[in-house]
Amino acid sequence: xxxxxxxxxxxxxxxxxxxxxxxxxxxxxxxxxxxxxxxxxxxxxxxxxxxxxxxxxxxxxxxxxxxxxxxxxxxxxxxxxxxxxxxxxxxxxxxxxxxxxxxxxxxxxxxxxxxxxxxxxxxxxxxxxxxxxxxxxxxxxxxxxxxxxxxxxxxxxxxxxxxxxxxxxxxxxxxxxxxxxxxxxxxxxxxxxxxxxxxxxxxxxxxxxxxxxxxxxxxxxxxxxxxxxxxxxxxxxxxxxxxxxxxxxxxxxxxxxxxxxxxxxxxxxxxxxxxxxxxxxxxxxxxxxxxxxxxxxxxxxxxxxxxxxxxxxxxxxxxxxxxxxxxxxxxxxxxxxxxxxxxxxxxxxxxxxxxxxxxxxxxxxxxxxxxxxxxxxxxxxxxxxxxxxxxxxxxxxxxxxxxxxxxxxxxxxxxxxxxxxxxxxxxxxxxxxxxxxxxxxxxxxxxxxxxxxxxxxxxx
Numbered sequence: 001x002x003x004x005x006x007x008x009x010x011x012x013x014x015x016x017x018x019x020x021x022x023x024x025x026x027x028x029x030x031x032x033x034x035x036x037x038x039x040x041x042x043x044x045x046x047x048x049x050x051x052x053x054x055x056x057x058x059x060x061x062x063x064x065x066x067x068x069x070x071x072x073x074x075x076x077x078x079x080x081x082x083x084x085x086x087x088x089x090x091x092x093x094x095x096x097x098x099x100x101x102x103x104x105x106x107x108x109x110x111x112x113x114x115x116x117x118x119x120x121x122x123x124x125x126x127x128x129x130x131x132x133x134x135x136x137x138x139x140x141x142x143x144x145x146x147x148x149x150x151x152x153x154x155x156x157x158x159x160x161x162x163x164x165x166x167x168x169x170x171x172x173x174x175x176x177x178x179x180x181x182x183x184x185x186x187x188x189x190x191x192x193x194x195x196x197x198x199x200x201x202x203x204x205x206x207x208x209x210x211x212x213x214x215x216x217x218x219x220x221x222x223x224x225x226x227x228x229x230x231x232x233x234x235x236x237x238x239x240x241x242x243x244x245x246x247x248x249x250x251x252x253x254x255x256x257x258x259x260x261x262x263x264x265x266x267x268x269x270x271x272x273x274x275x276x277x278x279x280x281x282x283x284x285x286x287x288x289x290x291x292x293x294x295x296x297x298x299x300x301x302x303x304x305x306x307x308x309x310x311x312x313x314x315x316x317x318x319x320x321x322x323x324x325x326x327x328x329x330x331x332x333x334x335x336x337x338x339x340x341x342x343x344x345x346x347x348x349x350x351x352x353x354x355x356x357x358x359x360x361x362x363x364x365x366x367x368x369x370x371x372x373x374x375x376x377x378x379x380x381x382x383x384x385x386x387x388x389x390x391x392x393x394x395x396x397x398x399x400x401x402x403x404x405x406x407x408x409x410x411x412x413x414x415x416x417x418x419x420x421x422x423x424x425x426x427x428x429x430x431x432x433x434x435x436x437x438x439x440x441x442x443x444x445x446x447x448x449x450x451x452x453x454x455x456x457x458x459x460x
Contacts, residue, residue: 044128056145156173159296166237167236189249275311374395
């Protein structure tokens with residue numbers, strides 16, 4: 001699902017110093033080409049700028065600016081990039097630092113580099129202002145540009161279908177969220193617009209030895225230039241594949257994200273997804289990701305492992321859920337916790353919370369399994385003013401999708417819990433499908449943090 005962001009960055013207003021008493025006729029230029037404006041024979045061009053529906057867009061950062069005059073300039077040519085203001089996203093409708101422009105040999109072409117930066121929004125607008133003549137400070141060209149810092153986004157639904165030739169085919173489709181009055185398409189770019197997308201499918205992990213360019217050759221690819229995203233693979237007979245989605249907008253902003261996809265090629269009705277590590281030259285899934293289509297929604301088989309590696313900071317793993325209350329919550333934290341310098345799931349207490357807060361696993365399929373055990377590491381920080389029984393930490397199990405919960409492990413600490421490894425007997429759920437929850441229950445003013453890591457569910 002696309003998320004909205006408020007990004008506050010310091011915007012710059014750039015001054016181009018170029019030298020002449022021969023001023024230009026003040027007028028606003030009309031675009032004559034991509035990233036170009038012509039006024040009274042003077043052409044202003046911004047490198048890599050593009051025109052979309054009559055507006056000029058460019059990416060945030062440095063761009064070369066070229067001003068061409070019909071005759072030599074003997075004075076100074078000045079340029080300014082004004083502060084970037086406003087929000088020109090598709091769902092919404094002074095002074096500065098000096099940048100020098102240098103003339104060519106006959107002083108008709110002046111070039112330099114200026115920085116275009118976003119300000120209060122990821123899709124704001126600046127003017128490139130050009131003046132000429134050491135005696136004339138009047139702005140004679142105002143070239144409006146929209147600075148695009150908004151990355152493209154998509155949520156991709158993954159489905160599994162039977163193949164006439166044997167095996168299964170994977171299909172990837174951008175999703176739509178149904179709202180009360182209208183639908184929201186989870187694909188696009190809110191500034192310059194989506195310019196292209198591609199999906200590459202690999203049999204082997206593509207970033208084992210290199211990063212910027214995948215080491216492996218894809219076994220299947222598809223691409224397009226606009227939403228919706230629709231892609232179906234050839235017949236697949238293996239069990240594990242790796243998909244990488246790349247999205248780019250019209251100004252060159254790019255996002256890549258990926259998933260390990262495990263399928264059952266025999267009956268073509270089960271998919272499991274794990275996000276690829278964003279450290280491998282991919283982007284954290286703060287604006288993009290995968291979901292499994294409803295007809296293929298399935299539970300994770302045993303053995304099941306989760307160590308929170310690759311999960312974005314302040315997020316939760318795919319398939320997990322929480323019953324957060326207010327500012328009291330469960331989030332992944334990557335720091336030097338009591339359990340070590342690795343990602344952990346952290347419960348954070350906010351004052352004046354009383355109630356039950358759960359961290360809930362995806363459903364676990366123990367069909368055909370026996371002597372199931374849960375093992376995990378944990379630690380907790382306790383408020384010194386609290387006494388034993390003021391709060392309770394529990395492990396619970398539900399076999400009805402979270403409607404009812406049964407206690408399977410209870411911890412009633414009277415002080416901090418040092419790092420410990422916990423094993424919980426789940427053999428009473430052999431052969432069943434269930435969810436597990438880590439629960440803070442009671443007066444949680446007495447607990448500050450609870451850390452969970454290295455979760456394993458297996459047959460003993």
